[in-house]
Amino acid sequence: MKTALTIAGSDSSGGAGIQADLKTFSAHGVYGMSVIAAVTAQNTQGVLDVEDISPDMIGKQIDAIFTDIPVHAVKIGMVSDEASIKVIAEKLQTYQPEHIVLDPVMVSKSGYDLLKAEAKQALIEALLPLATVITPNLKEAGVLIDQSISDLEEMEQAAKQIYHMGPETVLVKGGHLEGEPADILFDGKTWRHFKGKRIHKNNTHGTGCTLSSAIAGNLANGHSLEDAILKAKSYIEGTIEHGLAIGKGVGPTNHLYQWFPETSVTD
Ligand SMILES: Nc1ncnc2c1ncn2[C@@H]1O[C@H](COP(=O)(O)OP(=O)(O)O)[C@@H](O)[C@H]1O
Numbered sequence: 001m002k003t004a005l006t007i008a009g010s011d012s013s014g015g016a017g018i019q020a021d022l023k024t025f026s027a028h029g030v031y032g033m034s035v036i037a038a039v040t041a042q043n044t045q046g047v048l049d050v051e052d053i054s055p056d057m058i059g060k061q062i063d064a065i066f067t068d069i070p071v072h073a074v075k076i077g078m079v080s081d082e083a084s085i086k087v088i089a090e091k092l093q094t095y096q097p098e099h100i101v102l103d104p105v106m107v108s109k110s111g112y113d114l115l116k117a118e119a120k121q122a123l124i125e126a127l128l129p130l131a132t133v134i135t136p137n138l139k140e141a142g143v144l145i146d147q148s149i150s151d152l153e154e155m156e157q158a159a160k161q162i163y164h165m166g167p168e169t170v171l172v173k174g175g176h177l178e179g180e181p182a183d184i185l186f187d188g189k190t191w192r193h194f195k196g197k198r199i200h201k202n203n204t205h206g207t208g209c210t211l212s213s214a215i216a217g218n219l220a221n222g223h224s225l226e227d228a229i230l231k232a233k234s235y236i237e238g239t240i241e242h243g244l245a246i247g248k249g250v251g252p253t254n255h256l257y258q259w260f261p262e263t264s265v266t267d
């Protein structure tokens with residue numbers, strides 16, 4: 001069986017972070033493992049608080065996994081602290097996993113900062129160059145290049161600028177633009193547009209986490225990057241479409257609808 005590891009933050013409500021990643025890995029038939037980098041007190045209405053796990057403990061979790069189990073793909077999500085980012089980069093350089101999907105999580109949908117301001121440079125210098133693909137949303141891509149992005153042309157230019165920071169490829173996500181959601185992949189030579197179908201549901205908590213872990217799961221299963229993204233887009237649409245009626249705020253996606261169709265919100 002193929003395996004995938006998520007290095008990310010815990011979301012107590014189960015919609016984003018480590019919990020979304022592990023559900024996604026399972027739905028892709030991949031054995032999921034986790035390194036918890038931070039714990040959030042969070043629900044569908046917002047983030048109440050964040051506590052970082054110590055860099056030493058993050059390093060030990062990574063060692064525990066790589067010294068025992070083959071890892072076919074790694075997904076990195078919320079890591080808020082500079083020292084933690086540096087330890088993760090150091091360990092991944094030592095263990096050299098084949099695929100690294102980096103979701104540069106910065107702010108939650110509800111507006112809570114999930115990356116400390118002083119950690120941005122470490123993210124750029126230490127983690128970006130290790131990524132097979134980096135998956136910023138519009139705001140995150142804008143923060144990386146210190147410019148706001150508001151249309152497809154600016155997304156293409158942002159992808160190019162971020163590419164020059166060192167990752168193998170860049171996928172700028174357009175979920176926050178009006179209209180059908182299109183994501184743009186740049187590999188240093190060409191742009192590829194992945195056009196999606198907008199699902200008009202209030203179940204978008206954790207969509208970024210789900211997309212990046214679905215890409216990691218597909219890479220672990222041996223798909224090419226382009227196929228991994230195509231399949232992940234289709235997966236995310238299904239999980240939003242069949243979103244669960246859970247919580248009072250922005251509801252979670254549904255990773256179980258294919259097995260338990262009765263759990264879907266169909267209105
Ligand atoms: N309402 C939606 N319907 C279909 N796809 C969506 C919707 N919202 C986001 N997506 C897709 O989900 C993924 C995550 O996108 P986005 O919302 O831009 O990122 P984030 O959750 O990191 O802010 C992207 O592939 C995006 O195109």
Ligand SMILES: Cc1ncc(COP(=O)(O)OP(=O)(O)O)c(N)n1
Binds near residue numbers: 008042077204
């Ligand atoms: C623990 C944790 N990690 C990441 C996020 C952000 O996830 P995302 O998929 O971008 O979802 P929203 O916050 O936009 O709903 C998070 N909230 N918590």
